[in-house]
Amino acid sequence: MASLSGTRRIWLTGATSGIGEALAKRLLADGHRVALTARREEALEALAAGHPNALVVPADLTDRAATRRAGAAIEEAFGGLDIALLNAGTCEYLDVREFDVELVERVFTTNFLGTLYAIDAALPLLRRAEGRTQPPLLAAVSSASAYLPLPRAEAYGASKAAISHFLESLRLDLAAEEIDVSVIHPGFVETPLTARNDFSMPMQISAERAAEYIVEGLARRRLDIHFPRRFTYLVKALGVLPPALRRRFGLRIAGRGRDGDDA
Numbered sequence: 001m002a003s004l005s006g007t008r009r010i011w012l013t014g015a016t017s018g019i020g021e022a023l024a025k026r027l028l029a030d031g032h033r034v035a036l037t038a039r040r041e042e043a044l045e046a047l048a049a050g051h052p053n054a055l056v057v058p059a060d061l062t063d064r065a066a067t068r069r070a071g072a073a074i075e076e077a078f079g080g081l082d083i084a085l086l087n088a089g090t091c092e093y094l095d096v097r098e099f100d101v102e103l104v105e106r107v108f109t110t111n112f113l114g115t116l117y118a119i120d121a122a123l124p125l126l127r128r129a130e131g132r133t134q135p136p137l138l139a140a141v142s143s144a145s146a147y148l149p150l151p152r153a154e155a156y157g158a159s160k161a162a163i164s165h166f167l168e169s170l171r172l173d174l175a176a177e178e179i180d181v182s183v184i185h186p187g188f189v190e191t192p193l194t195a196r197n198d199f200s201m202p203m204q205i206s207a208e209r210a211a212e213y214i215v216e217g218l219a220r221r222r223l224d225i226h227f228p229r230r231f232t233y234l235v236k237a238l239g240v241l242p243p244a245l246r247r248r249f250g251l252r253i254a255g256r257g258r259d260g261d262d263a
């Protein structure tokens with residue numbers, strides 16, 4: 001399993017739980033200097049205890065000014081960043097009978113705008129990665145749901161598709177500055193976020209395994225870090241089917257027949 005070489009200065013968001021917590025433990029144990037961000041300061045402090053290489057930077061990433069202040073705190077402590085690993089996110093599913101615009105706004109604000117604000121704070125620090133052996137790296141956690149529209153995932157899937165699209169565009173514009181961009185598309189991972197799901201989650205993996213996949217993908221500078229591959233290749237393949245076949249598959253997942261009746 002590949003690891004990141006040397007000692008990297010890393011900003012990790014969403015570090016208090018699930019995939020982010022597993023990533024934080026792994027990156028700190030590997031000796032990297034890791035700035036840990038999430039809203040719950042006590043949980044960040046507990047994670048950082050005993051790790052002089054950890055920097056606790058609490059922030060609500062939906063607050064643009066607070067996110068900029070987090071960036072300034074990291075700049076003061078680290079001078080710059082080698083890797084920004086933007087993992088914080090949330091998930092809520094839509095019940096279309098109660099078309100809840102506020103739910104969609106909440107999910108987009110955390111997942112898309114939160115990631116955007118973090119990119120805004122991280123970019124100047126990535127540009128300052130001097131004396132580096134590898135280009136600086138901007139990485140964000142999207143989701144396999146970005147590959148394939150599924151029932152009730154209007155808000156979550158679209159917010160993640162927006163992240164994937166935004167980062168793929170940004171990759172082209174940052175190439176001139178030699179800043180690498182990776183987009184991470186996990187399948188189902190066992191975390192507090194998925195513990196709320198009331199449907200079966202095929203090929204679910206542990207948060208620790210997800211962290212291993214992510215670290216390996218970052219070390220190899222993969223453009224698209226997706227896992228577990230048996231699941232994500234299947235979802236990618238379904239995502240490029242003609243719309244009529246995607247619709248048929250989606251309705252089966254929703255447990256509904258062709259006309260929307262229960263199958």
Ligand SMILES: NC(=O)c1ccc[n+]([C@@H]2O[C@H](COP(=O)([O-])OP(=O)(O)OC[C@H]3O[C@@H](n4cnc5c(N)ncnc54)[C@H](OP(=O)(O)O)[C@@H]3O)[C@@H](O)[C@H]2O)c1
Pocket residue numbers: 013014015016017018019020037038039040043059060061062087088089090091110114141142143144185186187188189190191192193194
């Ligand atoms: N689990 C899966 O199956 C799966 C699959 C595909 C993609 N993903 C993505 O992977 C990422 C991590 O998910 P997870 O399953 O590990 O979820 P999780 O256990 O719920 O962790 C989410 C993390 O994000 C932080 N966070 C949420 N809102 C925030 C905000 N406004 N500002 C700062 N931090 C915030 C939370 O910390 P605080 O509450 O302390 O702020 C927490 O540390 C998410 O982007 C998720 O969409 C997960």
